[in-house]
Amino acid sequence: MRVGEAIIDLLVREYGVDTVFGIPGVHNIELFRGLHASGVRVVAPRHEQGAGFMADGWSISTGRPGVCVLISGPGLTNAITPIAQAYHDSRPMLVLASTTPTNALGKKFGPLHDLDDQSGVVRSVTALSETITDASQLPAVLERAWNIFTSGRPRPVHIAIPTDVLEQFVEPFMRTPINTPPNAPQTSDIQRAVQMLAGSKRPMIVAGGGSLECGELITRIAETIDSPIVLTGNAKGEVPSTHKLCVGSALVIPRVQEEIEQSDVVLVVGSELSDADLYNGGRALSFSGKVIRIDIDAEQISRRVAPEIAIVASAKLALTQITDELSRLGVEFSNSGESRATNLRLSARSGVRQDLLPWIDAMEQTMPEGTVVAVDSTQLAYAAHTVMSCNSPRSWLAPFGFGTLGCALPMAIGAAIADSTKSVLAIVGDGGWLFTVAEMAAAIDEGVDMVLVLWDNRGYAQIRESFDDVRAPRMGVDVSSHDPSAIARGFGWNAVDVTTVDAFSIVLNEAFEHRGAHFIRISVS
Numbered sequence: 001m002r003v004g005e006a007i008i009d010l011l012v013r014e015y016g017v018d019t020v021f022g023i024p025g026v027h028n029i030e031l032f033r034g035l036h037a038s039g040v041r042v043v044a045p046r047h048e049q050g051a052g053f054m055a056d057g058w059s060i061s062t063g064r065p066g067v068c069v070l071i072s073g074p075g076l077t078n079a080i081t082p083i084a085q086a087y088h089d090s091r092p093m094l095v096l097a098s099t100t101p102t103n104a105l106g107k108k109f110g111p112l113h114d115l116d117d118q119s120g121v122v123r124s125v126t127a128l129s130e131t132i133t134d135a136s137q138l139p140a141v142l143e144r145a146w147n148i149f150t151s152g153r154p155r156p157v158h159i160a161i162p163t164d165v166l167e168q169f170v171e172p173f174m175r176t177p178i179n180t181p182p183n184a185p186q187t188s189d190i191q192r193a194v195q196m197l198a199g200s201k202r203p204m205i206v207a208g209g210g211s212l213e214c215g216e217l218i219t220r221i222a223e224t225i226d227s228p229i230v231l232t233g234n235a236k237g238e239v240p241s242t243h244k245l246c247v248g249s250a251l252v253i254p255r256v257q258e259e260i261e262q263s264d265v266v267l268v269v270g271s272e273l274s275d276a277d278l279y280n281g282g283r284a285l286s287f288s289g290k291v292i293r294i295d296i297d298a299e300q301i302s303r304r305v306a307p308e309i310a311i312v313a314s315a316k317l318a319l320t321q322i323t324d325e326l327s328r329l330g331v332e333f334s335n336s337g338e339s340r341a342t343n344l345r346l347s348a349r350s351g352v353r354q355d356l357l358p359w360i361d362a363m364e365q366t367m368p369e370g371t372v373v374a375v376d377s378t379q380l381a382y383a384a385h386t387v388m389s390c391n392s393p394r395s396w397l398a399p400f401g402f403g404t405l406g407c408a409l410p411m412a413i414g415a416a417i418a419d420s421t422k423s424v425l426a427i428v429g430d431g432g433w434l435f436t437v438a439e440m441a442a443a444i445d446e447g448v449d450m451v452l453v454l455w456d457n458r459g460y461a462q463i464r465e466s467f468d469d470v471r472a473p474r475m476g477v478d479v480s481s482h483d484p485s486a487i488a489r490g491f492g493w494n495a496v497d498v499t500t501v502d503a504f505s506i507v508l509n510e511a512f513e514h515r516g517a518h519f520i521r522i523s524v525s
């Protein structure tokens with residue numbers, strides 16, 4: 001078989017790849033020949049940005065690495081934004097791309113789709129970016145990639161393969177396994193952490209995307225020490241919003257930040273304590289209490305906040321040991337966790353734009369249990385991110401790390417493809433929607449069932465307000481998509497316009513009850 005086929009064969013046989021996202025070109029045909037033979041589902045977006053966001057949405061939903069198959073040069077450069085998003089938010093993504101033939105690599109005489117240094121272009125937004133000119137190295141590099149995805153801080157990997165290498169004939173590749181055991185914590189650190197947690201009178205838990213698999217452990221620890229739990233955007237859903245100790249993803253609310261700062265012991269798990277979550281004008285939290293930090297990444301563990309106890313380990317192992325040690329103490333603590341969490345939830349609700357709440361409540365009351373929600377950067381979504389409930393992990397897809405526009409629609413498509421039994425809702429603004437609007441065509445071709453809610457305030461409203469806040473004359477913010485519903489219908493979607501919350505509830509309910517792609521435009525007066 002050819003190298004292109006052998007790579008796909010290995011990925012399917014040994015790594016369980018069953019879905020890829022990408023656009024073919026002359027340069028990557030050998031990878032597509034392999035995809036055709038393998039029976040892998042190939043999802044064709046309308047732009048490589050769509051491929052990357054779909055792969056990322058698919059990855060959040062499944063917990064597995066999303067895979068993109070792209071062409072050299074523009075195929076890769078078009079995908080840099082979603083690759084950077086996955087990098088920013090520590091998610092796994094395998095990007096396989098063709099590159100310039102070996103004899104022309106770096107020669108600069110202008111081969112088609114050539115970049116001087118394709119792997120260099122994305123090196124700063126990947127954990128590993130390599131051009132492989134010797135086909136026999138491919139199994140080892142794929143294994144390294146999987147190790148990054150599964151045993152370290154997960155981040156994207158880009159592998160570029162020259163077209164002549166993709167065409168070479170080889171025997172099927174064999175996996176070269178590297179077993180990396182998960183990072184175990186030091187017992188002494190766990191004991192110190194347990195003592196500190198047990199001695200706390202005003203504890204707090206902040207859980208980030210690195211703790212996504214640990215919702216139950218975090219809940220048990222919180223119940224034992226009677227602590228509220230604040231979730232970052234990437235952890236939303238890992239502890240259900242219905243839990244009495246769950247504050248939700250409200251780190252942006254000043255009262256919540258104050259409460260964290262005033263807590264005497266704060267357990268931070270798998271979080272950068274990112275500006276994007278705090279939106280704190282670049283100010284780090286100034287903890288007055290002691291901080292226990294658990295992170296898989298040794299470089300991350302003391303960034304911005306140097307903890308009293310630093311546990312560089314797999315969150316699952318560390319939290320399991322903390323849970324065991326706490327239960328050995330056999331004490332139930334009483335630290336007003338429930339009333340603190342309730343007050344913080346109320347602060348969050350009163351801290352968002354009040355006129356948006358009825359729309360958010362309508363969505364919350366209408367959507368079926370377990371609905372996957374993808375949000376874009378739009379005013380309705382900012383408020384929803386803070387106050388809308390989310391009761392299952394891997395069902396809240398948000399771009400608030402990298403903060404790019406246009407990711408919600410393709411991420412929602414990726415999630416719908418990952419599990420067609422789930423309801424999927426995307427919340428997008430009229431400005432951000434246009435960044436990836438072409439993926440509405442892909443949604444129809446893929447037979448995706450989803451609902452897209454367009455918050456149409458005719459322009460970049462958040463930025464309009466930002467100009468006004470600093471008394472700068474408005475510029476470039478009053479953009480329009482003219483007749484969004486006509487655009488949606490043109491792509492084959494069912495489209496309805498609403499202006500009132502009552503009408504919205506009725507239309508949304510109908511949309512969830514019927515299969516297909518539904519577009520609801522809320523025209524904001």
Ligand SMILES: Cc1ncc(C[n+]2csc(CCOP(=O)(O)OP(=O)(O)O)c2C)c(N)n1
Nearest residue numbers: 378379404405429430431432459460461462
């Ligand atoms: C790729 C990209 N370009 C520009 C921005 C800056 N930006 C942030 S929010 C925003 C407005 C988006 O408008 P819309 O989607 O209509 O949402 P609204 O604020 O109007 O609710 C802009 C332009 C960005 N976040 N990402």
Ligand SMILES: [Mg+2]
Nearest residue numbers: 429430459461
């Ligand atoms: Mg807008």
